[in-house]
């Protein structure tokens with residue numbers, strides 16, 4: 001099965017590497033369309049002849065076309081690839097905001113999939129939420145899910161609106177985690193640790209906390225209670241967080257991301 005990836009940036013590049021590493025595609029079956037030169041060093045696994053800078057007939061030879069350019073670049077991209085696209089191909093977009101209806105109408109194809117992955121896909125620990133047009137067969141849907149699972153876990157949703165919600169929660173999510181980690185590292189340094197020491201403390205704290213939550217089946221609120229002793233240090237931190245309505249602020253941030261995903265689709 002031939003797979004074409006359009007846009008070999010963070011996500012497109014990750015998909016190329018994952019599809020090859022999982023043996024979902026052989027190097028002969030994997031094609032890249034990237035407007036900037038791609039060096040051999042960047043993707044040593046790829047065949048140089050399969051890397052293109054300009055649209056061409058190779059586009060029509062792909063069974064699945066992954067669109068991994070920024071949503072803002074899609075307006076320039078689709079007219080350029082349209083002459084090579086045909087109705088049997090499956091279009092798999094990971095662009096934030098761009099709806100199934102827009103994909104289908106701009107590319108004149110019935111089989112479209114909209115997926116929202118996240119950056120940990122780079123290490124096979126991604127989370128992808130996806131939805132598709134009714135024109136995909138069950139078998140095609142399974143193929144797409146297998147493909148997405150090469151980068152981590154995936155969740156199929158019937159309701160497309162949930163892709164905008166997933167963008168706000170898991171798509172942008174890693175950046176929120178790094179934001180919180182960064183703040184903790186900065187505080188650790190102010191409290192006397194070297195940056196390397198503070199990073200170690202924070203990394204291990206995040207890793208241990210997530211694994212514990214995964215394993216023991218307790219909710220986050222129950223676990224928070226297990227850490228916070230009455231009148232103790234954690235409670236002192238929570239008092240400051242609550243004084244600033246931090247939980248509401250974080251939720252508002254996610255609602256802002258959701259709103260932007262909907263806006264990008266217009």
Ligand SMILES: NC(=O)C1=CN([C@@H]2O[C@H](COP(=O)(O)OP(=O)(O)OC[C@H]3O[C@@H](n4cnc5c(N)ncnc54)[C@H](O)[C@@H]3O)[C@@H](O)[C@H]2O)C=CC1
Pocket residue numbers: 006007008009010011012033034035036068069070071073076077094095096116117118119171172
């Ligand atoms: N970075 C992330 O964590 C996530 C990104 N996404 C979505 O994935 C998409 C790509 O994001 P990134 O990989 O971060 O962006 P990126 O900027 O790293 O990669 C996009 C690539 O597309 C190429 N490109 C742009 N126009 C092109 C054209 N006409 N023909 C060929 N190549 C073209 C660019 O040169 C660039 O290499 C976006 O739509 C974003 O919404 C989704 C989930 C997570």
Ligand SMILES: O=C(O)[C@@H]1CCC=N1
Pocket residue numbers: 096167171172
């Ligand atoms: O920030 C963005 O627009 C993209 C979508 C989700 C993560 N990055």
